[in-house]
Amino acid sequence: MIFLRDFKYFVKILFSVFFIFFQFLSSFAQNQKVADSLVKIYHKNSLANSEKLELLRNLSFNEVNNLELSLKYADELIALSQLEKNYLYLHRGYYQKGNKNRLRGDLDKALNAFFKSVEAAIKAKFIIGEGVAYMSIADVYSIMGNADNAEIYYKKSIHLLRKTDDSISLASALLNAGDEYSKNKRYNLALKYFKESSIIFDKANYLIGTAYSLGNIGMVHAKLGNNNLAKAYISKAIKILEKLKDYYAISEYLSYMSDIYLALNDWETSLSYAKRSLNLAQKYGLKEQISNANLKLSQLYQKTGNMAASFSYYKNHIAYRDSLTNLKSMQQMADIRTNYEVSQKQTEVDLLEKDSEIQKLKDKRQQNIIYITAISLFLVLVITIGFYRRYKFVKKTNSIIEEEKNRSNNLLLNILPEETALELKKNGKVQAKKFESVTVLFTDFEGFTNYAEKLPPEKLVESIDYYFSKFDTIMEKYNLEKIKTVGDAYMCAGGLPFPTGDHAYKMTLAALEIARFVDISEELITQNQTHFKIRIGINTGPLVAGVVGIKKFSYDIWGDTVNIASRMESNSEPGRINISEHTYQIIKNDFDCEYRGEIEVKNKGMMKMYFVNDSITQ
Numbered sequence: 001m002i003f004l005r006d007f008k009y010f011v012k013i014l015f016s017v018f019f020i021f022f023q024f025l026s027s028f029a030q031n032q033k034v035a036d037s038l039v040k041i042y043h044k045n046s047l048a049n050s051e052k053l054e055l056l057r058n059l060s061f062n063e064v065n066n067l068e069l070s071l072k073y074a075d076e077l078i079a080l081s082q083l084e085k086n087y088l089y090l091h092r093g094y095y096q097k098g099n100k101n102r103l104r105g106d107l108d109k110a111l112n113a114f115f116k117s118v119e120a121a122i123k124a125k126f127i128i129g130e131g132v133a134y135m136s137i138a139d140v141y142s143i144m145g146n147a148d149n150a151e152i153y154y155k156k157s158i159h160l161l162r163k164t165d166d167s168i169s170l171a172s173a174l175l176n177a178g179d180e181y182s183k184n185k186r187y188n189l190a191l192k193y194f195k196e197s198s199i200i201f202d203k204a205n206y207l208i209g210t211a212y213s214l215g216n217i218g219m220v221h222a223k224l225g226n227n228n229l230a231k232a233y234i235s236k237a238i239k240i241l242e243k244l245k246d247y248y249a250i251s252e253y254l255s256y257m258s259d260i261y262l263a264l265n266d267w268e269t270s271l272s273y274a275k276r277s278l279n280l281a282q283k284y285g286l287k288e289q290i291s292n293a294n295l296k297l298s299q300l301y302q303k304t305g306n307m308a309a310s311f312s313y314y315k316n317h318i319a320y321r322d323s324l325t326n327l328k329s330m331q332q333m334a335d336i337r338t339n340y341e342v343s344q345k346q347t348e349v350d351l352l353e354k355d356s357e358i359q360k361l362k363d364k365r366q367q368n369i370i371y372i373t374a375i376s377l378f379l380v381l382v383i384t385i386g387f388y389r390r391y392k393f394v395k396k397t398n399s400i401i402e403e404e405k406n407r408s409n410n411l412l413l414n415i416l417p418e419e420t421a422l423e424l425k426k427n428g429k430v431q432a433k434k435f436e437s438v439t440v441l442f443t444d445f446e447g448f449t450n451y452a453e454k455l456p457p458e459k460l461v462e463s464i465d466y467y468f469s470k471f472d473t474i475m476e477k478y479n480l481e482k483i484k485t486v487g488d489a490y491m492c493a494g495g496l497p498f499p500t501g502d503h504a505y506k507m508t509l510a511a512l513e514i515a516r517f518v519d520i521s522e523e524l525i526t527q528n529q530t531h532f533k534i535r536i537g538i539n540t541g542p543l544v545a546g547v548v549g550i551k552k553f554s555y556d557i558w559g560d561t562v563n564i565a566s567r568m569e570s571n572s573e574p575g576r577i578n579i580s581e582h583t584y585q586i587i588k589n590d591f592d593c594e595y596r597g598e599i600e601v602k603n604k605g606m607m608k609m610y611f612v613n614d615s616i617t618q
Helices: 006-024 032-044 049-060 067-084 086-106 107-123 127-144 147-161 167-183 186-205 207-223 227-244 247-263 268-282 287-304 307-320 327-339 340-415 418-427 446-455 455-476 502-524 560-570 581-587
Strands: 433-445 482-484 490-496 534-548 554-558 577-578 591-601 605-614
Touching: 006 186, 032 049, 067 086, 086 107, 086 127, 107 127, 127 147, 127 167, 147 167, 147 577, 167 186, 167 207, 167 418, 186 207, 207 227, 227 247, 247 268, 247 287, 268 287, 268 433, 287 307, 307 446, 307 482, 307 560, 433 502, 433 560, 433 577, 446 455, 455 490, 455 502, 482 554, 490 502, 502 534, 502 577, 502 581, 502 605, 534 560, 560 577, 560 605, 577 581, 581 591, 581 605
Parallel strands: 534 577
Antiparallel strands: 433 490, 433 534, 482 490, 534 554, 577 605, 591 605
């Protein structure tokens, strides 16, 4: 149980080390302010030759807020370097392009750029650059899960970097290679590489590298069952990282310490480390660590039978859970690249064999013509019979396929909006879209956690389904889009996937109908059934919508508009509809609204809010 999350953890460590290493190569850390100041020089267009190449490299590296803009600078650097035949900067341009594509998740494009970076570094006779590019290629293959290719390129990187005096680059390559060996359960090799990287980092007084090396040594010992050694190394790593204020890694290591103590059946200590991990992640806004820590706490409380606490933490975990990345197709592309030379050689062999066979056929053609004719006549008879049977089989099969296709289409339309479903079937993926004006509604049942503790699961689900089924009907009535449900929370939106001008008006009507339905249900429900009071929140504004996941597709929305809608719900009252200033300005002439004043909202400050009492025009 302890190591179920190891792959994800090691990939994160690899990314962190790579990022630090990348900063070292560039002589200074990424800084958006530097990029912003350099843009002014860029627009003056007063530099030429190597000065302009260096400017473009710095712009691409330091632009961290806009990856598309960073890629634009990288492409311009590549084009200018090719024009001037400056292979050193061509290497740097492709390296920047590969790194930014990797951060975007376009791993196939990142690989292509890193391979071109290697070619340019070789032409420039820049051994350090060649070694660094090989390490980046290995990092990407590791992320894809292609262990064989990752090992090949880590070895190439380490072999080249040993010839240089760049000890930090060498130690980084050893550390990342150790990660790969550990992930693939080759623990002796992993310890060997981690210890060597630790020694090199220590001599160079490169503390963050030392911390990661020690931490990874600790994790390998944990896998080998050496829990005391694991605790000692990880504790040393945490002390160094606390001085460096690297809270991301500290949170992960604290969670890992929780796993170690859980394996030792020390539940109290395990719980304390998990809580420290959550508190640190919440303090510094580390969403992925918040999700992981909540899941860990949910599992720990489940072991003690405290299902209420377990459910509460699990609900928080779901709220922060990230989507998975489809790595399968990218790995296939990587395998094609790695096996390219083998396939080329095999093609040559196949062609030679084919030529030989053709020559043999020519020699025997006269001898076999009568035999072939007889066989052909016999085959014609067999094929004729076969076609008839095939026709009957295909006809029956097509009917079954058509029926299943219709069922599949109907199911997809139940999950996704029609336009989104068509795009997914046509392209195999859905491009995220920005909408300038969308109205988002959240609902939440008052006191749901208390009910959850007392009711059997079957009864709880039956009660939730009773309400949510009616909410779905109301959404359909007003042509609004249900987005998702999380526990007892219901989320919907108007104005997408097709922009409309009356989405705020329709959403408010739907909210009033939901509130009335819940009120009426409270009077109608018998003593044997469960009834709830509901809070409703609405906000209007811009957001981004798209499909997440590679299995069990989910249409979702993101943006500050969604967050404010959620805050409207949490600041509402039972049985009331709480709307933001944005929504009020749109619907104020159609509904009777009650001004609540400015209310403190978490992470947003003071915000104006209004209760909707009733419709004026309907």
